[in-house]
Amino acid sequence: xxxxxxxxxxxxxxxxxxxxxxxxxxxxxxxxxxxxxxxxxxxxxxxxxxxxxxxxxxxxxxxxxxxxxxxxxxxxxxxxxxxxxxxxxxxxxxxxxxxxxxxxxxxxxxxxxxxxxxxxxxxxxxxxxxxxxxxxxxxxxxxxxxxxxxxxxxxxxxxxxxxxx
Amino acid sequence: xxxxxxxxxxxxxxxxxxxxxxxxxxxxxxxxxxxxxxxxxxxxxxxxxxxxxxxxxxxxxxxxxxxxxxxxxxxxxxxxxxxxxxxxxxxxxxxxxxxxxxxxxxxxxxxxxxxxxxxxxxxxxxxxxxxxxxxxxxxxxxxxxxxxxxxxxxxxxxxxxxxxxxxxxxxxxxxxxxxxxxxxxxxxxxxxxxxxxxxxxxxxxxxxxxxxxxxxxxxxxxxxxxxxxxxxxxxxxxxxxxxxxxxxxxxxxxxxxxxxxxxxxxxxxxxxxxxxxxxxxxxxxxxxxxxxxxxxxxxxxxxxxxxxxxxxxxxxxxxxxxxxxxxxxxxxxxxxxxxxxxxxxxxxxxxxxxxxxxxxxxxxxxxxxxxxxxxxxxxxxxxxxxxxxxxxxxxxxxxxxxxxxxxxxxxxxxxxxxxxxxxxxxxxxxx
Numbered sequence: 001x002x003x004x005x006x007x008x009x010x011x012x013x014x015x016x017x018x019x020x021x022x023x024x025x026x027x028x029x030x031x032x033x034x035x036x037x038x039x040x041x042x043x044x045x046x047x048x049x050x051x052x053x054x055x056x057x058x059x060x061x062x063x064x065x066x067x068x069x070x071x072x073x074x075x076x077x078x079x080x081x082x083x084x085x086x087x088x089x090x091x092x093x094x095x096x097x098x099x100x101x102x103x104x105x106x107x108x109x110x111x112x113x114x115x116x117x118x119x120x121x122x123x124x125x126x127x128x129x130x131x132x133x134x135x136x137x138x139x140x141x142x143x144x145x146x147x148x149x150x151x152x153x154x155x156x157x158x159x160x161x162x163x164x165x
Numbered sequence: 166x167x168x169x170x171x172x173x174x175x176x177x178x179x180x181x182x183x184x185x186x187x188x189x190x191x192x193x194x195x196x197x198x199x200x201x202x203x204x205x206x207x208x209x210x211x212x213x214x215x216x217x218x219x220x221x222x223x224x225x226x227x228x229x230x231x232x233x234x235x236x237x238x239x240x241x242x243x244x245x246x247x248x249x250x251x252x253x254x255x256x257x258x259x260x261x262x263x264x265x266x267x268x269x270x271x272x273x274x275x276x277x278x279x280x281x282x283x284x285x286x287x288x289x290x291x292x293x294x295x296x297x298x299x300x301x302x303x304x305x306x307x308x309x310x311x312x313x314x315x316x317x318x319x320x321x322x323x324x325x326x327x328x329x330x331x332x333x334x335x336x337x338x339x340x341x342x343x344x345x346x347x348x349x350x351x352x353x354x355x356x357x358x359x360x361x362x363x364x365x366x367x368x369x370x371x372x373x374x375x376x377x378x379x380x381x382x383x384x385x386x387x388x389x390x391x392x393x394x395x396x397x398x399x400x401x402x403x404x405x406x407x408x409x410x411x412x413x414x415x416x417x418x419x420x421x422x423x424x425x426x427x428x429x430x431x432x433x434x435x436x437x438x439x440x441x442x443x444x445x446x447x448x449x450x451x452x453x454x455x456x457x458x459x460x461x462x463x464x465x466x467x468x469x470x471x472x473x474x475x476x477x478x479x480x481x482x483x484x485x486x487x488x489x490x491x492x493x494x495x496x497x498x499x500x501x502x503x504x505x506x507x508x509x510x511x512x513x514x515x516x517x518x519x520x521x522x523x524x525x526x527x528x529x530x531x532x533x534x535x536x537x538x539x540x541x542x543x544x545x546x547x548x549x550x551x552x553x554x555x556x557x558x559x560x561x562x563x564x565x566x567x568x569x570x571x572x573x574x575x576x577x578x579x580x581x582x583x584x585x586x587x588x589x590x591x592x593x594x595x596x
Contacts, residue, residue, distance in 0.1 A: 036221070040221055043221075140222045144187060147236070148230060148232065150238025150251055152249060152250070153239065155187075158187075160187070160188045
């Protein structure tokens with residue numbers, strides 16, 4: 001079993017070292033969480049490249065959608081998995097195969113997406129794995145935006161908050 | 166700049182002062198400003214659309230969120246060890262937000278029979294008009310909860326330590342019964358406060374408070390809050406469609422899928438608080454935040470004074486009995502020792518020899534203790550329920566509610582304890 005408790009230090013590090021995210025399962029439907037998580041992360045200056053075979057070749061929020069990770073041109077540090085838990089293992093294995101070619105360092109599985117076996121395979125290959133979390137929520141949490149909705153961010157500091165990136 | 170530390174590293178007293186609050190990003194103001202603004206500007210139409218669709222973080226209108234109220238919400242969520250919180254105009258409003266989010270018409274829940282009288286009326290009478298049904302069970306006999314659960318039951322509700330008669334149930338056992346039934350345990354932690362007891366550690370899924378009491382602590386502001394533990398699996402059965410089905414009012418957004426372990430709080434805010442409107446005033450939030458900063462100091466004194474007053478009353482010849490979980494004579498004493506190592510609050514009841522008339526003479530004879538209907542104030546408060554809060558009931562109903570003719574309720578304050586005892590002594594001499 002992988003540890004699902006991630007320290008703020010690890011999450012902060014992951015969000016700070018990432019510049020490009022391949023979002024597997026990105027939806028073109030504006031009411032789906034993947035669609036507005038993508039938009040939010042773009043506003044925070046991440047480049048987010050959608051991966052979804054059903055709508056490959058179309059554009060979401062100005063980015064071309066690809067059918068699979070191997071088709072994404074250029075490097076990306078994070079693979080963000082917006083698929084059901086039972087589909088995550090295959091995507092993780094694709095990411096492991098591409099890790100040197102694409103510079104992949106982080107596997108991030110969304111809220112409710114948990115695959116301990118796949119997580120262990122990725123960690124054994126030196127990748128950082130985060131499961132059952134949302135990068136949008138974690139970014140908001142560590143930057144005080146989540147506090148605006150009464151959510152326990154777990155952050156205490158006597159310094160002025162640094163807002164966003 | 167070094168990273169801010171995570172709050173789990175800090176002690177309770179530190180979190181009571183700092184959790185949720187930070188220097189103001191624009192001005193550097195160190196104390197939390199009172200944001201008396203109804204509404205907040207949008208950057209552009211796109212930003213407005215994202216906010217209204219709950220797709221980004223930010224403020225729209227103070228009926229939903231307010232920057233001062235948000236600090237209070239995060240602080241209480243943190244002190245309770247919860248994931249998120251939503252404040253309301255009173256404890257009763259907070260309870261409404263919880264049940265509106267959980268229940269459909271025709272649904273049922275099981276509540277402790279040892280509750281604040283106002284909650285018994287809210288659950289047993291007013292909720293009926295909405296098609297919500299409640300049966301009551303005995304917190305000292307957890308199996309009575311199991312026996313009362315039906316197909317339509319959606320929650321169990323208890324008070325951690327009850328108002329007014331200081332009953333502490335077998336919380337572990339009640340939490341197991343809720344878990345086996347696949348329904349959340351809701352604990353009203355008003356009379357304990359998170360300083361004395363954390364319900365979430367013992368299996369509570371939702372915690373409620375009337376912040377009007379010890380959290381504010383100075384009798385100056387109404388308020389309520391709900392806290393979500395973030396551990397309940399809303400998708401484990403089909404009992405909670407408001408969490409797991411698409412919401413038409415938000416273009417088919419599903420709260421549990423979208424917000425995960427704070428989905429209940431988001432739903433309570435974005436639907437129940439939005440549509441019924443019992444928002445907390447930012448001034449009340451500010452007063453309550455200031456109160457919470459001294460909560461550990463005040464609760465230690467409340468408990469020490471209450472233990473001294475209860476022990477003194479138990480030995481007094483004019484007193485028939487004392488019902489305080491901190492006394493060996495209480496049937497809740499073993500639960501107090503298991504769950505409440507630092508004491509069990511300062512509200513309890515006692516019986517005056519001489520019945521109804523003696524009870525009235527006692528409360529009228531006090532000149533330091535205040536005769537009024539509140540609890541959890543710095544000031545010591547005293548009340549004779551049978552002649553005030555429960556006077557509309559028959560004597561039989563009064564006794565069943567723990568408010569029989571001889572019953573007096575006291576909320577021991579943080580004055581010099583010998584002065585509290587001296588006032589009771591002189592008033593008792595007149596009974």
